[in-house]
Amino acid sequence: MKRLPLRLALLEATRQLDDAGVASPRTDAELIAAHVLGVDRGRLPLVPLVDPPVVEAIGRIVAERAKRVPLQYLTGYAVLGDIAVEVGNGVFVPRPETELLLDWGLRQIKGREYPVVVDLCTGSGALALAVAHARPDAVVYAVDNDPHALAWARHNADRRAEAGDTPIRLYTGDVTDDTVFAELDGLVDVVLCNPPYVPEGTEVPPEVADFDPPQAVFAARGGLAVIRHVVTMAARLLRRGGGVAIEHDDTHARAVPPLLQARRVLTDVADHPDLAGRPRFVTARRA
Template sequence: MKRQPLRLAILEATRILEHAGVASPRNDAELIAAHVLGVERGRLPLVPLVDPSVVDAIGQLVTQRAKRVPLQHLIGWAALGAIAVSVGPGVFVPRPETELLLEWGLALLKGREYPVVVDLCTGSGALALAVAHARPDAVVYAVDNDATALAWARHNADARAAEGDTPVRLYSGDVTDPTVFAELDGLVDLVLCNPPYVPEGTTVPPEVAEHDPHQAVFASEGGIDVIRHVVAMSARLLKPAGGVAIEHDDTHGAAVPALLRTRRVLTNVRDHSDLTGRPRFVTALRG
């Protein structure tokens, strides 16, 4: 059968995804094509012609994406920092905006040898594993209260360890429990957290509403219920000059920093915007 231009298949995929309301149709079309071909996205221009079976395979995944199945579920992974983690049904998909929180945390660790890092509400393990990859000398702990998420995190941790990264210490626990990681009180250099923070009742895209676990996305008290516990936990875990970074909803630009300022041991409270200029995460240091 006659080979077909890959460029035309990507253009058709982009058209379908745009019509379906997908936020980044060209990006998703190219990533689907790269996944089917088993090449990096940047190498797509080096593949001018493909077999009809490839076009069909791309079309099948595009049909699923047009139904608003998350791209990451279709290709099987999501990137954070310099690594990729496996994701799928039952676990929260890491978002690009969390990169900025990760960068802040890694900058704080510069010059510190053998830092102790804790990732709260770890989900897929992406933040913890990205830190362990960037800082092989770090001792990284991660915790989540959901068994399915922890199974994904364990799978990802085993995969990263097989690649030579320092193993991450995974635990089952709830950040609302004041005894979690009590043995680390006053010993931690960095606390990172991407908690559930979307206010209950908020309208979210189908990818989130129908595929991300509800308990990993939404929180009560206007979205700050879990964050309140994370702040308390951070205040007791951090050593002097240690730092905390917590992601939050774009409606929390005032409320969450105010929450951290109620803890007298936390100083230098600062809110940070994401790449679109929306309030996205708050940081503080242990005085």
């Protein structure tokens, strides 16, 4: 069986994905190839030749990706921080932008022993589980109101616990309910949240429109409905000096910071850009 150049397979995959309108065709082509080969993407240059069945397997996944099926659905997982979580129908796929939220949260608890961290609107559990992995001494709580998302979060939490990570504390609840985590009022070091924030009626890519649960993407009142409740909840949960970080739409740079500034107990309100320079998340501290 004659082996084939992986480079040519990647070029063809990139062309197909580009023609299909995929936003990052080369990156996706390489991630698909790495998935099929079972290697890290960075090691692909060390695999110059592959067997024909490998090229065929890459081609099958590329064909599905060209239909705008999310890459994470095809590989079965999404990466956040140093962990991977399983994703699929019924749960929001974590985005690379949320890495910045995670990094900020971990910096806030650096040097603090046994920090208490709360992840609101946890979805797949990725953010909470990434914190627990990075800080085994942390007490991490996570909550969501969607039973389908919680099923994925529980599955991922069980997998991470089996891998040796500190278990997280997963709850059913809604951020609009002022009794959720009432026992933690004034005790939390960091509140993190990637809520639904896309304004209703916004046109989104097929990967989002056709696969992500709408309730995990869109929010009423210009995309701010859920964020308003998250701000209220964070203000009561945080201890003195504790911090909150909330991801938001790139159109919210002037809308979200004032929501935190309006809370007298919150200070040092700042908005932060994502890797593309777009406004992406807001932070504040409990005075």
